[in-house]
Amino acid sequence: xxxxFGSYGGQYVGEVLKPALGELEQAMxxxxxxxxFQREYQxxxxxxxxxxxPLCFAENLTKMMGGAKIYIKLEGMxxxxxxxxxxxxxxxxxxxxxGKTHVIAETGAGQHGVATAAAAAKLGLECTxxxxxxxxxxxxxxxxxxxxxxxxxxxxQEGSRTLKDAVNAALKQWVExxxxxxxxxxxxxxxxxxxxxxxxxxxxxxxxxxSQILEAEGTLPQQVVACCGGGSNAVGIFSAFLDDPVSLxxxxxxxxxxxxxxxxxxMSGQGEMGIIEGYKSFxxxxxxxxxxxxxxxxAGLDYPGIGPQLAYLGETGRVKFTRADDRQALDxxxxxxRKEGLLCALExxxxxxxxxxxxxxxxxxxxxxxxxxxxxxxxxxITARELYWEQWQQFLLQEAKG
Amino acid sequence: MSTIEIxxxxxxxxxxxxxxxxxxxxxxxxxxxxxxxxxxFSDPTADGPVNTRAxxxxxxEGFRVxxxxxxxxxxxxxxxxxxxxxxxxxxxxRFGFDRYLRTMKDLGVTGVIVPDLPIEDDEGFYASAGIxxxxxxxxxxxxxxxxxxxxxxxxxxxxxxAALREGxxxxxxxxTDDAKQFLTSLAGPKIYAGFGISSAEQVSDxxxxxxxxxxxxxxxxxxxxxxxxxxxxxxxxxxxxxxT
Numbered sequence: 001x002x003x004x005f006g007s008y009g010g011q012y013v014g015e016v017l018k019p020a021l022g023e024l025e026q027a028m029x030x031x032x033x034x035x036x037f038q039r040e041y042q043x044x045x046x047x048x049x050x051x052x053x054p055l056c057f058a059e060n061l062t063k064m065m066g067g068a069k070i071y072i073k074l075e076g077m078x079x080x081x082x083x084x085x086x087x088x089x090x091x092x093x094x095x096x097x098x099g100k101t102h103v104i105a106e107t108g109a110g111q112h113g114v115a116t117a118a119a120a121a122k123l124g125l126e127c128t129x130x131x132x133x134x135x136x137x138x139x140x141x142x143x144x145x146x147x148x149x150x151x152x153x154x155x156x157q158e159g160s161r162t163l164k165d166a167v168n169a170a171l172k173q174w175v176e177x178x179x180x181x182x183x184x185x186x187x188x189x190x191x192x193x194x195x196x197x198x199x200x201x202x203x204x205x206x207x208x209x210x211s212q213i214l215e216a217e218g219t220l221p222q223q224v225v226a227c228c229g230g231g232s233n234a235v236g237i238f239s240a241f242l243d244d245p246v247s248l249x250x251x252x253x254x255x256x257x258x259x260x261x262x263x264x265x266x267m268s269g270q271g272e273m274g275i276i277e278g279y280k281s282f283x284x285x286x287x288x289x290x291x292x293x294x295x296x297x298x299a300g301l302d303y304p305g306i307g308p309q310l311a312y313l314g315e316t317g318r319v320k321f322t323r324a325d326d327r328q329a330l331d332x333x334x335x336x337x338r339k340e341g342l343l344c345a346l347e348x349x350x351x352x353x354x355x356x357x358x359x360x361x362x363x364x365x366x367x368x369x370x371x372x373x374x375x376x377x378x379x380x381x382i383t384a385r386e387l388y389w390e391q392w393q394q395f396l397l398q399e400a401k402g
Numbered sequence: 403m404s405t406i407e408i409x410x411x412x413x414x415x416x417x418x419x420x421x422x423x424x425x426x427x428x429x430x431x432x433x434x435x436x437x438x439x440x441x442x443f444s445d446p447t448a449d450g451p452v453n454t455r456a457x458x459x460x461x462x463e464g465f466r467v468x469x470x471x472x473x474x475x476x477x478x479x480x481x482x483x484x485x486x487x488x489x490x491x492x493x494x495x496r497f498g499f500d501r502y503l504r505t506m507k508d509l510g511v512t513g514v515i516v517p518d519l520p521i522e523d524d525e526g527f528y529a530s531a532g533i534x535x536x537x538x539x540x541x542x543x544x545x546x547x548x549x550x551x552x553x554x555x556x557x558x559x560x561x562x563x564a565a566l567r568e569g570x571x572x573x574x575x576x577x578t579d580d581a582k583q584f585l586t587s588l589a590g591p592k593i594y595a596g597f598g599i600s601s602a603e604q605v606s607d608x609x610x611x612x613x614x615x616x617x618x619x620x621x622x623x624x625x626x627x628x629x630x631x632x633x634x635x636x637x638x639x640x641x642x643x644x645x646t
């Protein structure tokens with residue numbers, strides 16, 4: 001690949017960041033393909049992260065929808081509960097090979113922070129995670145978990161105090177201290193080489209899925225569906241099918257409405273091209289170029305930008321973008337739990353909602369695969385509030401009293 | 403060279419329009435001849451907490467990019483010899499790079515600074531500025547390495563913005579021998595050296611190495627300290643003026 005995907009991507013950063021990004025690019029080219037790195041990385045994926053993750057035939061949902069065979073890639077089975085660990089392990093290991101002793105990361109919902117903290121603990125590096133004050137407040141369970149892994153959680157008070165501000169704060173810290181520190185970015189976006197680096201470590205999702213479906217069915221699927229915030233799980237699973245006659249659908253957060261600030265639809269909504277946070281892509285922004293607030297019930301999809309490779313694949317039509325709203329995601333979450341015994345992360349529940357609709361319109365001989373990028377335990381405080389409020393409130397009050 | 407200019411940096415509309423005009427007046431009255439105005443952006447990646455919060459406040463209080471022209475015109479009458487405009491790439495990108503450069507030129511702006519348009523990833527911004535006839539100041543940093551300095555010098559800029567400390571704006575910087583050596587390596591264009599300057603001693607130290615010392619966060623902090631913007635900014639800038 002290269003610096004640009006069509007006209008998207010690039011490295012629009014302050015001159016101060018250029019040397020650190022150059023060093024990372026060099027390490028990506030020199031270290032990652034080496035036998036030594038690959039042996040250690042593959043060992044960690046298998047014996048620490050728990051790969052390969054299963055590809056599960058959803059027999060009950062298939063019968064219920066009466067259309068295509070539905071398969072679910074269970075990325076949520078990986079260590080720390082989501083696909084994020086694939087990239088966190090890869091980048092933290094790379095940092096170690098580069099001779100760094102400290103990693104920093106940004107996190108929104110906390111999943112990438114938890115994965116990076118775990119990887120750093122495993123590999124013996126110090127870890128600082130930047131998190132917006134708003135997110136710290138609403139994601140205390142993940143803050144607690146990061147601290148258990150020995151990470152320092154640095155609360156960001158600037159801007160909207162959410163993910164994008166955590167990214168800015170992490171970049172600034174990196175600039176101050178790049179000789180001993182590596183910045184582990186969590187999604188396939190940001191300045192080059194991050195979109196390439198993150199995709200490289202997430203391609204394992206697609207590779208496994210492809211060989212698992214060939215083994216199970218002897219043929220490729222007609223459809224692959226993934227949810228899409230920054231896009232790392234989507235680009236990870238799609239990457240193995242780009243040259244195949246397989247339809248690829250990315251699902252964005254429809255949130256609670258179509259108005260400004262009510263959703264996070266960059267590609268299937270009102271996103272416009274922009275140059276923000278180091279890369280050119282589609283962003284939710286106003287007429288003058290100021291970044292807009294977003295909303296989704298799932299913190300992982302609640303982001304104003306999208307990875308440049310997905311923006312390009314969307315523009316060329318190779319990946320189709322659609323939406324699922326908060327309500328549809330909650331309904332799909334409950335359906336997967338009841339019919340398949342799977343607790344799906346709310347992010348992945350967006351993909352599930354669209355998968356079920358698509359499956360019912362497909363032929364019984366056809367196959368559709370959805371990526372369950374994460375598992376749902378992390379959302380307990382959101383799902384219980386939405387679906388079980390009275391009892392949950394009583395429980396919380398009782399616990400708070402001690 | 404035994405003299406040095408001061409370039410004072412103001413975030414437009416922080417905390418509202420009168421603050422910018424009163425501060426600019428205070429600066430002009432104290433003899434500052436070069437002004438840098440920042441158009442607030444929602445994601446100011448190269449700014450420290452002080453100017454980041456100033457951008458936020460300004461936007462929250464209703465600043466619009468469409469107002470930038472009024473701000474520029476209002477300071478033009480105060481007698482500054484140079485007015486520069488700084489902002490982030492997405493603002494001119496959405497406005498149209500060439501249209502932005504022409505508009506700034508028509509407003510009498512001397513130079514434009516866009517820190518997240520580095521050479522090679524600048525979308526032709528520096529070349530267009532040359533054609534349109536306005537200075538676009540590339541940003542130089544001490545850790546950039548000889549090959550990138552050479553690349554920058556190859557563009558023959560009239561002016562360069564030099565960031566003395568590796569990092570973001572707003573923390574104190576000592577003018578070290580390394581910094582002086584770095585500034586010497588940029589020789590040729592007019593150098594506007596900044597980042598973390600808040601004392602007359604620092605400004606004095608830059609004499610002979612830079613054309614102008616940039617005072618940024620120090621002024622923003624003064625503006626934030628209360629409603630008497632004129633007096634606060636006067637005091638802040640006096641702290642940075644060498645005796646001679």
